[in-house]
Amino acid sequence: MDNRHSILTDTLPDQAVFALDIGTRSIIGMVGMPDGDRIHIVAIERAEHTKRAMIDGQIEDIDQVAKIAGQVKDRLEKKLGCRLDKVSVAAAGRALRTESVTYEMELSRPQKIDAESVSRLEAGAISEAEKLFMNRDDKDSDRQFYLVGYTVSRYYLDNYMISNLIDHHGRVLKADIIATFLPTEVVESLYAAMHKIGLEVASLTLEPIAAINAAIPQNIRLLNLAMVDIGAGTSDIAVCRDGCVTGYTMAILAGDEITETIMKEYLVDFDTAEKIKADIDEGAELHFTDILGFEQIITRESIFECIKEASSxxxxxxxxxxxxxxxxxxxxxxxxxxxxxxxxxxxxxVEHLKIDPKRVAIAGNNFKINAYSDEYDLENPEFATPLGIVISAGFSIVNDSFRVILNDRPAKLFRNGSFTVMDVLMMNGYNYQDMIGRSGQNLVVSVNGKRTVFYGEKAEPSVLTLNGEETQLSDSVNTEDWIVFIPATRGKNASAMLSDVAELGKGNKVLVNGEEAKKDAPLKSGDSIVIETTEAEIKEEPVLNDGEEKPVKADSSSPAHQTSNEQGENSRESKGKITFFLNNNPLTLPLKPDHRPYYLMDMLEYSGIDFKNVTGQVVLEVNGESGYFQQELHSRDRIMIYQVK
Incomplete structure (x- = not known):
């Protein structure tokens, strides 16, 4: 019995990979088994679309694509004798957009670089890429694009290129990233088509990344090489140098451009034009029947002349x-x-690039470095994408090939490289506001010239666990991990009535913005209240809406390190308050209900930074170490929150 039959069971082994390359003209299915440092390809099937269900690499007719994909799946199941229930696929389409960004972050001092610092660096780069992309004039304004993944091309530490920042010491961190954007419908249509035929998407990557993983193995990526995967609807392009994929894009001109030219010139249907194109090298003459029923004979030279302009x-x-x-x-x-x-x-x-003819080759020779087959000729250049999907998933080059559960459902994962908790959340539609939350807006009024503040309720912090344990955004995610994330909820805005600051109806005269108040009324930020009386008493300082006392800040001129000052803070803590030192100044806050802890994210509103108009990277530190949003704080922790421009 051969190796292929030895793996046949009711379902594929967990390590096996089933890939579908859903192209504009056809769907290719491929099944492979990791075997040491190569993939053993055990089955390949292909089916042509009977209708134009795909246009320029993007699904237009989900039912039709599902039908043809189902045929490929059925043939593979019969050939292998087992059931296929998980699939790896690749996305492309005419709407793929990329944004290349270089982002720099400077720490407050040279220090050991940890995973959280790298996570903040990449998050800053992602935000910059999103900002640039959303402001582009050439972006389709009527389509909703979202970030589906990013690839880090290079890291730099103190201006020196480095492959991994973790555990090195330095101050200036920099990253080059390529962020990829697709309209929601591109990814959702892939998931929908697979769901219709009972397949769970186990891995989703980009077509140009998949193709380069097959055509240009890692061991030759030190060279500056380009890979072009020319399909029917799109031509996917990826380039590499210095060991990294440095860019990818696509052209929406491809094989169909030639086919449509033949259709118009010789009055034939699409299938006949495709056959003419495929047989162009088979002989001196080609025979076919046009749409009017006339038999035609054309020479090879006349076809070349016909397609010359389109090919150019x-x-x-x-x-x-x-x-x-x-x-x-x-x-x-x-x-x-x-x-x-x-x-x-x-x-x-060769002509248009003005490059040496010996430096342009048909891909296929390098396929055998990562894959082999006893039954199939894998050097077919048409196998670049399906083979690349199998290689990417089989060797976890795209870690989306394993499953991660987010809030009881399989998470959509879409990027090249390792995953963190932050990656998973951002790829599934969450953003930093979901992770941090915002306190409700404060209400600030003037009472007899004195600034009086009613504080908005604090945000309810987000809940984030990995496999049932509290986790950080920078923590790595592994196969079969499960994440629970409950977004932070914004606190209620502060509200107050005139009666909260002045007694009404006791002979005193109360003016609100220069006009006499006749009755109790809600206050608005900026209101100026004047109480003209010697009898009425101004009410005590307002309290927080949740019943807690107003936070008290010590005089910033008092040195934070003075023993008498700290003794004073200890006194406050004994009265249900807790003191931290924020940016070298003491900050005393009431204890939370049920003695819940304060988190670093709670300190953001007291930092003095306007988070609606951030002008640089925000640095978080606790007791001299890099901090993270959900870090629990303790009495007299020394906290630094500042911007680096």
């Missing part, structure tokens, strides 16, 4: 995209996908 446009577009994403001429180019076989295409790329 395709080669020009691909070449321009390569130069754009790479920032110049690459050392070599690999052509993959079914379109790479089009006669004259390689020569056209």
């Amino acid at each position: 446009r395709l080669c020009e577009e691909i070449s321009a995209k390569i130069l754009e994403v790479n920032g110049g001429m690459p050392s070599a180019v690999f052509l993959a996908g079914g379109g790479s076989r089009l006669s004259g295409l390689k020569e056209g790329i």
Whole structure:
């Protein structure tokens, strides 16, 4: 019995990978088993779309795509003798957008770099990428884009390039990232089509990333190389150098451009035009029947003349995209996908790039580095994407190939590299406001010239656990981990009535913004209240809406380290209050109900930073160490919250 039959069971073994490459013209299914440092491909099936269910790499007809994908799945199940219930797929489509960003973060002093610092660095870079992308004029204004993942190309520590920042010492951190944006419907349509045929999406990556993982193995990525996967609807492009994938993009010109040109020139249907294109190198003459029923015979030379202009446009577009994403001429180019076989295409790329012909090759020779098969010829350039999906999932190059449960449901994961809790939350639609929360707005009025503040309720902090234990945003996520996240809830805005600051109806005259008040009324921030009386008493300082006393800050001129001062703070704590030292000044707050702890996020509103207009990276420190939002605070902790511009 061969190796393929030895793995047959009712369901695939956990380590096996079932991949579907859902292309514009066809769907290719591939099943592989990790075998040491290579993937053993045990089954391949392919089915053509009978209708134009895909346009430019994006699903238009979910039912039709599900139908064809179901046919591929059924054939593979019969061939293997087992059930397929999880699938790895790749997304692309004409709407894929990327944003490349370099982001720098300076720490308050040289220190050991921990995971939380790296997480903050990447989060800052992501925010910058989102800001740049959302402000772009060329973004489709009527579509909702969202960040689906990002790849870190390079890290820098004190201006020196480094592969891993963790545990090194330094002060200035920098990262180059490539953030990827897709409309919601692109990813959701993939999930919907797979759900219709009973498949759970176990891994989701990007088509250009999948293809480069097959065409350009890690051991040759020190060179500046470009990979172009030319499909029917799109041409996916990825480039690498210095061991990293440094960019990816796509051209919406591809094989269909040639097919449609043949249709118009010879009055044939799409399938006939596809056959003419495929058979262009088979002989000197081609025979076919046009849509009017006439038999035609055309020469190979006449077809080349017909498609010359369209082929030139395709080669020009691909070449321009390569130069754009790479920032110049690459050392070599690999052509993959079914379109790479089009006669004259390689020569056209050489002409438009003005590159040595020996530096442009059809991909396939390197496939055997990461995969092998006893039954199939894997050097077919059309296998770049499906093989890349299998390789990416099988070797966990895309860690989305394992399952993570978020709030009792499989999380959508979509990026290259390792995952943190923050990554999972952001990829599933949560943002920093969900993690931090906001206190309710304060109500500030003037009473006889004295500033009086009614404080809004504090935010209810978020709840975040990993496998039942409290966790940090920077903690790593592993296969089958489960995360529970309850977003922070914003506190209620402060509210107060005129009677909260002045006695009414006792012969005193109360003016609100210069007009005499006849009755009790709600106050608004900025109101000026004047009490003209010698009899009425101004009420005591207002209290928080939840019944707690107003926070008391010590005079900033009192040195925080003085023994007498700290003794005073101890006295306050004995009366149901707790004292911290924020930015070197004491801050005394009432104890929370049920003696719940204060968290670092609670200190943000007292830091003096306007979080609606942040102008630089916000640094969080507790007792001289890097802090995190959900860090529990203790009496007399020394806290620093400041911006680095």
